[in-house]
Amino acid sequence: MSALGALIRRDIRIAVRVGGGALIGVLFFLTVVVLMPFALGPDLALLARLGPAILWLGALLASLLTLDRLFTADHDDGSLDLILMSRTPLELACAAKALAHWLAAGVPLIVATPVLGLLLNLDGPATLAVAVTLLAGTPALTFTGMIGAALAVTLQRGGLLLAVLVLPLSIPVLIFGVAASNAAIAAPEGGMSFSTPFSILCALSLASLVIGPFAAAASLRHGLD
Amino acid sequence: MRLSGRNLRCLRGGREVFAGLDFDAAAGEAVAVVGPNGAGKTSLLRLIADLLVPAAGIITLEGGDSEMTLAEQAHYLGHRDAMKPALTVTENLTFWAEFLGGTPADPAACIAAVGLSHAAGLPAGFLSAGQRRRLSIARLLTVRRPIWLLDEPTAALDLASQRVFAGLMTDHLATGGLIIAATHGPLGIPARELRIGGEA
Numbered sequence: 001m002s003a004l005g006a007l008i009r010r011d012i013r014i015a016v017r018v019g020g021g022a023l024i025g026v027l028f029f030l031t032v033v034v035l036m037p038f039a040l041g042p043d044l045a046l047l048a049r050l051g052p053a054i055l056w057l058g059a060l061l062a063s064l065l066t067l068d069r070l071f072t073a074d075h076d077d078g079s080l081d082l083i084l085m086s087r088t089p090l091e092l093a094c095a096a097k098a099l100a101h102w103l104a105a106g107v108p109l110i111v112a113t114p115v116l117g118l119l120l121n122l123d124g125p126a127t128l129a130v131a132v133t134l135l136a137g138t139p140a141l142t143f144t145g146m147i148g149a150a151l152a153v154t155l156q157r158g159g160l161l162l163a164v165l166v167l168p169l170s171i172p173v174l175i176f177g178v179a180a181s182n183a184a185i186a187a188p189e190g191g192m193s194f195s196t197p198f199s200i201l202c203a204l205s206l207a208s209l210v211i212g213p214f215a216a217a218a219s220l221r222h223g224l225d
Numbered sequence: 226m227r228l229s230g231r232n233l234r235c236l237r238g239g240r241e242v243f244a245g246l247d248f249d250a251a252a253g254e255a256v257a258v259v260g261p262n263g264a265g266k267t268s269l270l271r272l273i274a275d276l277l278v279p280a281a282g283i284i285t286l287e288g289g290d291s292e293m294t295l296a297e298q299a300h301y302l303g304h305r306d307a308m309k310p311a312l313t314v315t316e317n318l319t320f321w322a323e324f325l326g327g328t329p330a331d332p333a334a335c336i337a338a339v340g341l342s343h344a345a346g347l348p349a350g351f352l353s354a355g356q357r358r359r360l361s362i363a364r365l366l367t368v369r370r371p372i373w374l375l376d377e378p379t380a381a382l383d384l385a386s387q388r389v390f391a392g393l394m395t396d397h398l399a400t401g402g403l404i405i406a407a408t409h410g411p412l413g414i415p416a417r418e419l420r421i422g423g424e425a
Contacts, residue, residue, distance in 0.1 A: 006323035010312070017311040078305030081276055085296040087326055224276060 011100035021066035051120035052181035095213040129184030143212030150216035226288040233282035255416040264422030266407035299372035310350025322367035375406040
């Protein structure tokens with residue numbers, strides 16, 4: 001277990017240092033959301049209605065942005081060879097790397113959500129709903145994205161391929177994430193309850209927590225060269 | 226302990242690199258794999274490290290720890306140094322000591338053994354090629370593993386560092402270790418030659 005702890009600590013440390021990916025994701029998220037009101041115009045009701053969807057899209061793209069380096073960086077400098085040779089099961093090592101990525105790049109997105117909610121004219125409860133759905137849903141984005149990152153590991157400039165591979169898998173997460181946020185906002189007036197899409201969102205995250213590491217480890221082993 | 230390969234065949238990208246290769250190495254022995262560029266020296270090391278799958282043949286280890294695979298008992302020192310430029314020398318080495326498990330040696334002592342103490346707090350990205358090589362060599366010392374697979378270990382090392390490294394290899398062999406090194410130059414220690422692919 002200390003090996004996995006060491007791997008998580010190292011990846012987080014690299015992510016927060018100069019040139020790491022943690023801040024890039026948040027900055028991208030910030031840019032997308034800040035530009036949106038200028039593009040849509042000063043219609044406050046429209047902004048509030050589109051707010052959850054914009055925040056979710058921003059978070060999805062921001063998490064994709066840094067995912068392509070998840071295994072490529074280790075492959076390029078030879079660390080991946082040593083991880084493959086080590087006594088730690090590759091599945092657990094993959095899970096540890098994804099967890100570290102989520103802690104370093106996913107959690108800051110959730111922390112930034114309340115600030116960005118202000119820009120989109122979301123009130124307190126609505127912002128809270130989006131933040132909670134992001135908390136439940138972004139692990140699914142990271143753990144399914146990891147599969148694409150593992151497949152694209154030997155490719156130079158695999159980022160675009162990663163997006164093509166991963167975005168279809170992210171669609172259910174996006175649908176239920178936005179549906180749960182909207183349900184929470186619209187709940188006082190009736191309509192779909194919050195718990196239905198939110199439960200499915202949690203289920204998607206839990207399923208990807210299990211499937212992601214195994215699929216990523218299998219594709220890393222297959223891609224040995 | 227005895228490491229041997231029989232009738233090994235290696236394919237890379239559909240092209241045959243070598244076939245019918247046999248080798249033997251016993252504890253306390255160093256084997257220098259020599260041959261021209263592209264003969265498959267690195268491929269042989271990666272076959273032993275289980276990073277490549279042989280197209281034919283078998284690699285066996287007798288007398289090792291039966292609870293562990295061959296790769297788990299081997300250190301692989303490749304072309305790439307597996308050190309993160311953003312982390313300091315000490316952080317890099319501490320990570321590998323913790324990740325590789327077992328009973329890690331003191332990272333500071335390993336850094337001192339390769340003469341990098343003055344750079345211990347420096348990010349690895351600022352090191353020269355030779356210093357990075359020495360840092361990778363320090364990794365071999367952090368965790369005791371009997372088999373060392375070294376790919377061009379003396380590349381980029383100055384003469385003084387080559388002598389230090391030869392001393393470290395001698396110590397490793399004296400404690401029952403086993404070294405297989407792909408090399409073009411002299412290793413600096415007595416080694417049996419294993420030639421692949423004719424004269425260089």
